Amino acid sequence: MNKSMLYVLILAVAVVAVAAQDQTTPTPAVAQATPTPPPVADITPTPDMSATPQAVATPVPNATVEVAPTPVVAVSPVATHEVAPTATPVAVASATPTPAIALTNRKDTTSVPSDIEMYCSGFITPHAEPTDTYVVGGIGSPQQTRFQGNDTIYLHGPTLPTGSKILLLRRVSDPMIETEAYPGQKKLDKKYDNMYQELGIATINGVMNHVMTATFNLVCDSVVVADLAIPLPDRIRPAYRPQPVSLEHIGEPNGKLTGRIVFANEYDWILGTGSRVYLNVGGDQVKPGDYLRITRTYESTRHDPLDYLDYMDNTDEPSRKPTGSKLHNAMMGHDKELPALNAKIQVGAFPRRTVGEMMVLYTSGNSATAKITSAFETVYIGDNVELEDQSPDANTPPVAVVDIPGNGSTSAGLNPPVITCQAQSPSVHAGEAATVVCTATSADNHPVTVAFETSRGHIQAQDRVATVDTRGLDPGALNVKATATDDRNLSSWASTAISVQPPVAAEAPTPSKVADLAFKRNSSYVDNRSKAALDDIALRLQKDPTSTAVVVGTNATGEPATLAEQRAKNAGIYLTKDKGIGADRIQSQAGAAGNSGAAVWIVPPGANMPDTNTTMPTNPQDNSTPGVNPQDNTTTPNPGVTNNSDQSNNPPVIDPGSLIPHNRPVGPPETR
DSSP states (O other), X not given: OOHHHXXXXXXXXXXXXXXXXXXXXXXXXXXXXXXXSOOSXXXXXXXXXOSSOOXXXXXXXXXXXXXOSOOOEEEXXXXXXXXXXXXXXXXXXXXXXXXXXXXXXXXXXXSSOOHHHHHSSOEEESSOOOOSSEEEEETTTTTOOOBOTTOEEEEESSOOOTTOEEEEEEEEOOTTTTXXXXXXXHHHHXXXXXXXXXXXXEEEEXXXXXXXXXXXXXXXXXXXXXXXXEEOOOOOOOOOOSSOOOOOSBOOOXXXXXXXXXXXGGGOSEEOTTOEEEESOOTTTOOTTOEEEEEEXXXXXXXXXXXXXXXXXXXXXXTSOOOOOHHHHHHTTOOSSSOOOSHHHHGGGSOOEEEEEEEEEEEETTEEXXXXXXXXXXXXXXXXXXXXXXXXXXXXXXXXXXXXXXXXXXXXXXXXXXXXXXXXXXXEETTSEEEEEEXXXXXXXXXXXXXXXXXXXXXXXXXXXXXXXXXXOOSEEEEEEEEEEETTSOEEEEEEEEXXXXXXXXXXXXXXXXXXXXXXXXXXXXXXXXXXXXXXXXXXXXXXXXXXXXXXXXOOTTSOTHHXXXXXXXXXXXXXXXXXXXXXXXXXXXXOSOSSEEEEEEEOTTOOOOOOOOOOOBOGGGOOSSSSSOOOOOOXXXXXXXXXXXXXXXXXXXXXXXXXXXXXXXXXXXXX
């Protein structure tokens, strides 16, 4: 059977079917179509008509078009088309109203994000979620390995109350991370080491044999053994803008918060309207409902392998008449002697362009999950984001809607924490500590934590008190921001301003006399009473390793002049050899004649000593006297009669100005 005979057979069957319908269905009343619109179906043989019938169809508004049943089309074996002269299209009046034809493909959208967007978008965080509650199986185990829909799952972990909601998670990693989508992606992947895919929401039904059972309320993806479960976080469902805001396609930065699209849901690289992305700005910087514009610089495209090929291409028109100038040849990339002045050089000066807009859905630590609400062009991970200027007339604040799948929706019930802070002192001098004390409460009786940050300086926080180290800060304002966050990730913040004044001029350090040692007349031996005083001095030197000690020996009238220096040496030797004080921290010298003794001074670094006409100091290591404290072999000229000052309870006070040279360098060797 050839094709022509097959066509005839098929057409004959169609004619019989039409005839049978005519006998059983009464012919409806028809209304003649107006001659203005062309026929719906017009098959007319023409000299150049091909073997296939040509049909021209034109819609007739608000009318149902039918072809009268009387036409008969006969097809001969040679494919010659004949059309009965009565084959005239007519319009049949419809008994019911016909729906209007939509003039646009725009769809009505909801005013808030859907359950899928709020609980199936995932998140990234530098801190791992708890792993003590996880899926161990389901009602179809072990044959069934994936669970969803009406399945019942089994969980192991700390018992959760019956009826409580859980969020099912899976910690995942980008399988393509070894191939960076943008420069620096691997580094950010290490920072945000925990990427979580949200699998759905379930309700705890009860506990049997220490195993919890749960059923699904919302399914994002199938659940398998070892998937995690955490208590369902209460997320504020923000509201979309009632009216779109006009964005300039190119423009300057507005100076507000900037960030980056680090990753995207489902590991997407190429994004568009409706895509959910992860940002490297967190809850202390943005909140649900905040809008950010997506930006891209032309300079960043130079690092794209495909875009770079466009820069390398010669963009000149072959029909352009050469000018012969070197500047023209260089701009077109034809001159090897001059640097090319084409786009690959000038691209760095091109203005930044806006490629889209997004809204923050929720935050997680120092990251946020957002939805791209509009895109001028293709969006890529690695594109930058910038917080927008939100004018009050164009935007409305987010609507706090509690909408947990399975629980219904309400428009109230979430109260963020309330925090107030106060500085202990509104003004401090540079170098002093600035302290801020905060009070945070939750009207819903949820636990609240407080985090601090400062605009300048180094901050340390403990509980709800923060202290800023202002050393090295220039005079000016210092702001301390405290953010209170509860276990539902609801937060509020307070800022405290502190004025930093110029540092107070430090007083010049001065030496202080700490002991007067008494010696027997004509003796340089350090007795037990003097050793006790030197022991206390050694403790002070150990506690303050930056200070030094100066020992000034004196001799009474009638005593050898060299005795003053020897007394100072012996006291210094006791401190170094007996008490372990470094010899470079002890200076011994002879002072003016006075009494049979020695004065010990503690000298802080940088202290300036008064002027005096005394001998230069000596070092205890230069002592040539054998032994630490040789026994005194001298005899008193008049036995029983002594003029030693050590017999007095009040030795004469020695004026340091007469003992220690002016501006004499003292202190450790590294400061001398």
